Amino acid sequence: MNTRLSAQTKFRxxxxxxxxxxxxLLCCKHSALxxxxxxxxxxxxxxxxxxxxxxxxxxGTTLTDPLVVQVNDDQGTAVPGALVEFHGxxxxxxxxxxxxxxxxxxxxxxxxxxTIAGRYQLSAMTPGKGKSVTLDTLEIALGxxxxxxxxxxxKYCSRCHDPESSPVRVSNYDNLEVKPHAFSEGxxxxxxxxxxxxxxxxxxxxxxxxSALMPPYGNTLSAPDIKAIIxxxxxxxxxxxxxxxxxxxxx
Numbered sequence: 001m002n003t004r005l006s007a008q009t010k011f012r013x014x015x016x017x018x019x020x021x022x023x024x025l026l027c028c029k030h031s032a033l034x035x036x037x038x039x040x041x042x043x044x045x046x047x048x049x050x051x052x053x054x055x056x057x058x059x060g061t062t063l064t065d066p067l068v069v070q071v072n073d074d075q076g077t078a079v080p081g082a083l084v085e086f087h088g089x090x091x092x093x094x095x096x097x098x099x100x101x102x103x104x105x106x107x108x109x110x111x112x113x114x115t116i117a118g119r120y121q122l123s124a125m126t127p128g129k130g131k132s133v134t135l136d137t138l139e140i141a142l143g144x145x146x147x148x149x150x151x152x153x154x155k156y157c158s159r160c161h162d163p164e165s166s167p168v169r170v171s172n173y174d175n176l177e178v179k180p181h182a183f184s185e186g187x188x189x190x191x192x193x194x195x196x197x198x199x200x201x202x203x204x205x206x207x208x209x210x211s212a213l214m215p216p217y218g219n220t221l222s223a224p225d226i227k228a229i230i231x232x233x234x235x236x237x238x239x240x241x242x243x244x245x246x247x248x249x250x251x
Contacts, residue, residue, distance in 0.1 A: 038100055041081035043129050044071035050106055053137035056236065058147050062112045067094075069124045069135055070106045078105025088122040091115055117143030119240065142235055149232025152225055153183065156217065178211040186237035193244075194230055201226050 052067035071082040084107035086094040091114025099107045113120060124135045142150060153161075154169075161180045163173040173179065181188050189197075199207045201221065205214030221229070234241040 038083055038098055040083040040100060040127070042079050044079035044082050044105075044126060045074050045128050045133065046072045046076075047084075047124055047126055047133050047135035048072060049135060049137055052111070054139070055111075056140045056142060056150070057113055059113055059117050059141045059143055060115045062110055063139060066108045066110050067122070067124075067137065068106055068108045070104070071101050071126050071133075072105065080105055082107075082126050085125045086111075086122065087125065089114065089120055092120055092122065111139060113139060113141040117141050117146060117235070140235060142232070145228050146231045146235045148225075149228035149230070149235075152221070152229050153232055156220070157183075157229070160213075176213055178213055180211075180214070183233045184236045184238045186239045186241060189233060190237055190239070190241050197230050197233070198226055201229065 048070050050068040050070050052063070052065045055063045055065060057063045067086070069084060071079045071084065073079050078101075080101050080103050082101045082105070083098065084101060085098045086109050087097075088094070088111075093112045095110045095112070097109070099109065101107045107124070111122065118141060120139045120141060122137050122139060124137075126133050159169060159172050160176060161173075161183055162169075163171055163179075163182065165171040183189070192200075196208055200210065200214060202216060202218040204216035205211040207216075217226075
């Protein structure tokens, strides 16, 4: 077999190698500008959240429900064909990150949380008439301990502390004479120390002169279980929980 390349073949190989870096550069530029091909046919003046905000999920996972926002005009009428871009802190991703509103004026994206537990402020932006319009929303990412707490809370706590029923759990909230606090009620629960919350969970409401409808779980939950549930309560708190002694720098 003759393994020597002819001069014409060598020229073709060298030419192909020469254009390869340019091809790779063009591909990279195209992928870096995902909304370059999106051509808005309309603009709105307002952004409203339709659904998907204030969800809770494990770090590094895609939220159960997509984030859906709607572009409206001055009269509150939905605007199809408007460009919407989604932004968030480092580690958060959107699929897609930019989209045109559909026939109902809505833009939908799947949100994947970052790998650090905490609150993620996300924003949707649309180039409005004269100036851009921005809408902020919040999602919560749970770390391992908080996630364990959420599983335990679903099993032992949510039936009474969550007033909303779901397809897999009927809430007992409306049947209780003394209404339990939702875990997100920071104005009340933030004032209760971890030690007092532990006593209430261990020994029931009467341990701190509270409702006897809160039963004791000392024979059901271990110390790590209770610690995880409290971590979950702190993660959901609205307004956010600030541990005693924490100092926050001025912005």
